[in-house]
Amino acid sequence: MVVPFSKRHLQNPSWARDIPRNFKEVATNWYVYGSREIVGLKGDGNKFESEEEVQELEEYKKSSNCILSEESDYKFSKSEKRKIIFDMFSASACLLGDGYVNNSTGIISSGLKDVYGPQYSKSKAISNISAVVFAGEVFSIMFFGYFCDIIGRRTVTLIGNVIMCVFSILLAGAWTVGTHSKVTEKSYYLDPSTGKKYAKASNSLWSYLCFLRFMVGVGIGSEYPAGSAWSSDISKTLTPKDRNLWFNMFTNTSIDVGFVASSLVTWIMTLICGSNNMGTVWRVTVGIGSLIPFFFFIARLRMKESDHFEKNRFKTKKIPYQLVYKFYWFRILCFGLVWVFYDFVLYGMSGISSMILDLILGDTSDMRTVWAWNLLFNVFYLPGAFLGCLASKYFGPRWVGSTVWIQGLFGFIMAAKLDVLQKHIAGFTVFYGIFITLGEFSLGNNIGLLCVNGFATPVRGSCYLWCAAMGKAAAFGSNYLFPKLIANGGVKAPFYYGGAIGLAAAGLLIITCPPMDQVSQQLEDKRFMEYLSKEGYDISSNTTFKLEVDDHDSESDSLKKNNITTEVVDVAESF
Template structure:
C-alpha cells in the first residue's frame, strides 16, 4: 500500500505540482487587469486560500467516510477518501482547457525565444535565492506541523482513539487556517505582501515560544480545547503571513518573461523544505529526550519559532516592497536591463513562427 501511495504521490506532483505554479503565475498576471487596491487579495483568494480549504476538506471527507464505516473497514475508508479526492482535479482539468493567457503574458513572454539565463541570473539570482530560502523555511515548519498535527494532538487524547476522533480534531485544527488566510488577504493590500509576511512570521514565533514555554500546562487532557485553540492560532498566523504572501512575493518580484521558471524554482525549493521538515521532525523531538520528557514536545516549537524570526529578518533586509503596480514596473525595469546589455527586447511576446523581422515589418520599424 505504501509503495503504491508513493507512486501516486509522484504523479500528483507532476500533475497538480506542475500546474499550481503555472496557475499561480497566471493568476498574478491576471490581477494586473483588476482595480488597484484589491489585486493582492484576489491573488491570495485564488491560490493559498484554496489550499487551506483543501486542507479542511481533506480532513473532513475522511471523517465523514470513517463515521459512515463506523470506524471499521479501513480498506474501504482510505480507498473511498482517495477516490473522492480525484473528483476535484478532474473538474479543474475541464476548466483549464478553456483558460486563456493573460494580456501581460502575451506582451512580455519568452515562451518562443531562447531565454538569456546569464542575464536573468545576474539580475534576479540573489532575489530568487532569498525568496526560495524563505519558502524553504516556511514549508519546513508548515508541512511538518501539518503532517504531525494528529500525532501532536494524540498525545493528549491518546493513541487508542477511533478514526473519527483523529479526523475530527484534524478538521478543527485545519479550520484555523481559514481565518488566517481570509483575514490576511485584505491585509496584504493594506500593508503590502512583504510587511504582512514579516508580521505573520513574528507573531507566529511569539505564539510558538509561548506554546513551548507553557506546554506542561497546555498538554493536560483537561485543557485539550485550550491547547487546540492556541495551536490553531499558531497555524493561522503562519497562513496570514508567509502562507498567503510567499507565493505572491515569488510571483511579483520578477519580470513576466521569467516568472514561471522563477516561481517554479522557488516553489520546488519550498517543497524540498517540506520534505526536510517532515524527515527531521522526529529527530528534533528526539533531541529533547523521550516521550516522557517535556523537551521532547517543546523543541519543535522552539526550532520553528526561531526559524520564523530568521525568515522575517531575511524578508525585511533583502526583499523589495511590493505595490499594486509592481508587475508592470518590474517588466519595465527588466526591459531596460536587457536593452542595456544588448538583448533585443522585440523578442518579448513573440508567438510561435514569428521573428523579430516580421514584427519590425508590421510595426514599420527597420530590422536590427
Template sequence: MDKKNKKSRTTAFFNVIFSGAALMSDGYQSGAISFVNLALSKIYGDVVFNDTVSSRLSYAMFVGCVVGQVFFGFFVDRIGRKAGLVTTTVLVILGAAMSAASSGVTSEGLLWMMVISRGVLGVGVGGEYPCSSVAAGESADSVSPGNRGKLFVMVTNFMIDFGYVLSAVVPVILLAIFSEDRLEPVWRLVLGLGILPPLSVLYFRVKMGETAHYKKNALKKQVPYLLIFKRYWKRIFAASFTWFVYNFISFPNGVFSSVIISQVASGQPMIITAAWNILLYAFYLPGCISGAFLTDKIGRRKTLVLGLVSLGVVGMIIGGALDPLSQNCFPMFVILYGIFLGLAEMGPGANMGLIAMEMGPSSVRGTCYGIAAAFGKVGATIGTVAFGPMKDNLGLRAPFLVSSGIAIATGIFAWFAIEDISNEALGAEDVAFKQYLKDNGYDTSSMGLDGHTDTDKAEVTSIHQVSKTDDKL
C-alpha cells in the same frame, strides 16, 4: 466600458478563478495524507508501517512537487500558461486515481505503489504552483486593479487551505459511514475524492486563453538566463530561502497533525481524533483571509514578518507548556496549535506565493516562481523526514521549539532581504526588464506572441516606480 474591454475583463476574471481553483488539490492531498498515515498504521501496525514508510509516503508527493515546480516553471514560460494548466490538471487526476487504486501482492508492494503514485501526483500538484499562480496573478490586475494581493491570495492560498479543511472533514464523514473497523475503503475514498477538484476545472482550462502580460512579453527562444540571473538573483534567493523555512515548519505540522493529536489525546477513537483535526485545519482559513487583507494594506514584507515572528512566539508557548496542556487542557492545546498554523498562513502562507509571483518579469515569471516554490517543497521534504526522528528522540515539544526559533530568525532575515513590490509594478517591471535587455545588447524584437514589443503609455510612465530599485538588483 466598450465591448472589447468588457470581454477582456471577463476573460481575465475566469482566468483567475479557474487558474487557482485546482490548487485546492494540493491542500486536500497534503492534508489527507495525515489521516491516511494514521489509518495505515492501524491496518498494518508498526512493523510494516513504521516511521520510515510513513515519512516515505508523505515526502513522495513533495519530491514530485519539486520536479513539477521546476519543470513547469520553465514550461509555462516557454510553451504557455494554458498548456501548463491543462497538463498539470491531467497529471493531478492521474496521480490521485493511482493513489486510491494502489495494490500489490504484498503489503510492502501496495505501499510502494502508493509512494510512486504520490510522486506522479506531486509532479502535477507541483506544476500547478507556477502555472496557476502566474496565470492568476497576471490576470488579477485586469479584474480588480489595486487589489492584486488580496485577489491572488484568495484564489491560490485560500483554495489550498480550503482543501486542507476538506481533507479533515471527509475522513470524519467516511468513518461515520464505514466505522473504524473498515478502514481500507475509508483511506481509498479519502485519496480518490481528490480527483474532483482538478476534474471540475479541466474543461474550463481547455477553453482558457493566454494572459495579456504573457502575450505581450513572452520570451520563447534564446533566453538570456545569465542576464536574468544577474538582475534577479537576490530576489530569487530571498524568496527561495524564506519559502524553504516556511515549508520546513508548516508542512510537517500539517502532514502529521492527526498523529500529533492522536499521541497527545491517546486512547481516543479515531473519529474523535479526525474531528479534532477539522478544528485544527479550520484555523488556516481566518489566517489566510487576514493575510489577504493585510498584504495590500501594510505590504507583503510586513505581513510576512508579522506572521513569522507571531507563530514563533506561539510555538514557544506550546513547546514550553506542552505537558500541562496535553494532560490537563487538551482543547487549549488544539486551539494554540491551530493559532500556530493560522499565523503561518497569515504571514508566509499568504505572501510567499505572491512575492515569488511578483519578483520577476512576465517573460520568466514562471521560471522564477518555480525555482522559489521548488526550494519551498525541498524544505517541506526535509522537514517531513526530520519530524519523525526529532519527535521520537527529543519528544513532541522539540518540533515546536525548533520551528519557533527558526521562524523568528527567518522573520528577521526577511525584514532586510524581501523587497516590497507595489500593486502597480508588474507592467513597470516588464518595461524596465526590456530596457535592461536592450542596454545589454539583447534583441527584444522577438518578444511577445505577436513578435512585437510595443508598450502602452501607462507602462512607460510607471517605469519610474521600479527604477529606484534597479541598483539593489
C-alpha cells in the same frame, strides 16, 4: 552618487540592482520601500519614488504593452469583473488539490496500518509514502516551471490536471499481485507480538503506492509555477489595489481549503463506513480528490492565455537565462530562503498533530473521534488565510508576511508552557489554533505573492520555480527531520525551532525584500526589458514587447556620461 532604485536596472553592475548600496540603505530601506507599499483604504494606492516615476507610469499606460486602453483604465461592469475573478479562480485554485492530497497522507497511512498492520507500520514505506509526494512536486516544479514561460501557462496546467486526475484514480484503486484486502483462512499475516491477524500485502504494493504518490505530486507541482503565474497575469486587468486580495484567495487560501476539505471528507466517510473499514475510507477519500483536477481541466479548456502574457512573452524558446538569473538571483535567493523557513515549519509541524491527538484522546480507538479533531485542527488554517488576504490588499506582502515574528513568539511561549498546557486540553487547542492561524496570516498568504510579483511576466515561471522548489525540498526534508527532532528533543523542540525560524524569516523578509509597491510591480516588465536591451539583447526580434527606446536610450546615455568616470569608485564605495 547613489542611483535611485527606479534607475538601477540601467546601471552596472546589473547583478547588484536589489542589493543595498550602503549601511544607510540596509538600515532604512525597510521603511522607505515599505511606506510606499501601504496603500490605505482610500485612493488608487499608487505611491511614487519621484516625479519621473509618475511620468514613466503614465507613458507605460499609453504604450501598446499595457493591456488596457487609456480610456478603459480599469473601468468595467460587474459582470466583466466577475469573469476576471472566475478566470483567476480557474487558473490557480486547483492548488486546493495540493492541500487535499497532502492532508490525505494521514488517512492513507491510517488505512494501510489498519488493514496491513506491522507490514506497513514497521516498514520504510510509512515514511516514503508520506514524503515522496514532495519529491514529485519538486521535480514537477522544476520541469514545468521551465516550460510554462515557453509553451504557456494554459498548456502546462492542462497537462498537470491530466496527470493528477489519472494517478489519483489509480492510487484510489492501487493493487498488486499477492495483495489481499481481507483476512482469509489461507492468506493472512500474523503479528507475532499481539497475535492479531491482518490482510496480507506484497512488498510490491509499497513500491507501487510510492510511485503513484510521486506521480500525483508531479501533477500538483505544475500548479505552482504555471497556475500561480497564470492567475497573476490575469490579475493585471484588475485595479492594482485589488490584485493581492484575489491572488491570495485563489492560491494559498485554496491550499488551506483543500486541507479542510480532505479532513471533512475523511470524517464523513468514517461516519458512514465505521472505524473498522479504514481501508475503504482512505480509498474513497483519495478517489474523491480526483474530482478536483477534473473540474479545473473542464474550466480551463474554455480559457486562453492572458493578454498580458501574450504581450510580454518571448517569441523564441531560447530565453537568455544567463541574463535573467544575473538580474534576479538576489530575489530568488531571498524569497526562496523565506519559503524554506515557512514550508519546513508548516509541513514539519503537521507531524505534531498526532501528538496532540494522543494528548486529547489517549488510547481511544474510535476513528470517528480522531478525524473529528483532525478536522478541527485544519479549520484553524482558514481564519488566518482569509484575514491575510484582506491585510495584504492594504499593507502589502512585506508587512503582512513579516508578522510571522508574532507566530515565532507564540512558538516560544507554547514551548515554555507546554507542561501546563498539556493539563488543560481546551487551552492547548486554542493556543495551537492561534499558532497555525498566525502562520497562515503572515507568510502562508504572502510567500507565493512575493514570488509572482517580484519577477517580470516573461520569466515569472522560470524564477518562481527556484523559490517553490527550495520550499518543497524543505517540506520533503521536514518529514524525515521533525520525527528525529521530537525523538531527541521532546515535544517542546519543534515549537522552539518553529519560533526561532519564524523570527529569522521575519528579519530576512523585512531587510532584503525589494520594492513591492504597486508602481514598481506595474513597471517591472518594462524595466526588465530595458535591462535586456541595455545588455545587448534584441528585444524587437525575440519578444512581443514593444520597447519605446528613444527617451530611455537618451536617459541611459546620460547616466553613462555622468557616471562613466566615477562608476568604479561608486561601486567600490557601495560595497
